[in-house]
Amino acid sequence: MNLKKSILLIVLILVIDQLSKIYIKTNFVLGESVQVFSWFKILFIENEGAAWGTKLSDILPISESLGKLFLTIFRLFAIFGIGYWLFDIIKKKSPKVLILAVSLIFAGALGNIxxxxxxxxxxxxxxxxxxxxxxxxxxxxxxYGKVVDMLYFPLIDTTWPEWVPSVGGKNFRFFEPIFNIADTAISTGVGILIFFNKRAFAKTES
Known part of the structure; x- marks a missing residue:
């Protein structure tokens, strides 16, 4: 996978990600949802923190405002690091699967940034x-922007049987997270690195 193809993939993901976010933001009220299938909804939420909505202020003794600023600055440093890694592996003609995975991660990270x-x-x-x-x-x-999320897949939405200890009668829902196209790109890239680890990091002959 060469630099041109990597850039094309990144631009394509960014365009789809940003168009979907702008559409949701300018057509949905916060919390509004549309059921597409029984197992898939478009549900508009905004994420002020990191993964799963975690905020630095929940972990560190700092204000939400300062935590948000630190998180955004960290993301900027991270994207420069990922970008350098991507450029380096393309220059070294690393395995295509590695370049694909890092391109997806870079595109997703940049989309949320x-x-x-x-x-x-x-x-x-x-x-x-x-x-x-x-x-x-x-x-x-x-x-200080908020990340727009909208993809929701409650694949299983049911109630625990009454006889199950401690959770009987309570609601059980799988899969809970709400995410976006950028998150999907990041998760796909990480998944490729995990499942195709040997191919991705195979040593190239000099």
Whole structure:
């Protein structure tokens, strides 16, 4: 996989990711959902933190605002590191599967960084109203954007049998996380590295 193909893949993922996020943001109120299938919904939420909505302020004794800034800056450093890794493995003509995986991870990370860095300046709030792109009343500042998520797959939505200890009668839902195209690209890239580890990191003959 050469540099041109890698860039094409990254641009394609970014375009799909950002178009889907802008569409959701400008057509859905926060929390609004549309059921596509019994096991798939479009559900608009915003993620202010890291994976699974975790915030640094939940872990460290710092304010939410400072935690958000640190997280966005960390993401920026991370994307530069991933970008350098991608350029390096392409230059070294590493296995195609490795370049594919890192390209997916880079594209996904960059897609979410765009939200974190710029969305606070581009959109107004989505609470009880549909947001406007290039709003005169943006909800945040540079580096304080919220990541837009919308893909929800409650594959199993049922209730535990009454006879099951401690959870009997309670709701059970699988799969709970709500994510976006960028998250999908990252997860796919990581999955490729895990399942095709030997091929991805195979030593090339000099």
């Amino acid at each position: 765009i939200d974190s860095v710029f969305y606070g300046l581009l959109f107004n709030e989505s609470n009880n109203e549909v947001a406007e792109l290039f709003s005169n009343e943006p909800y945040g500042n540079l580096f």
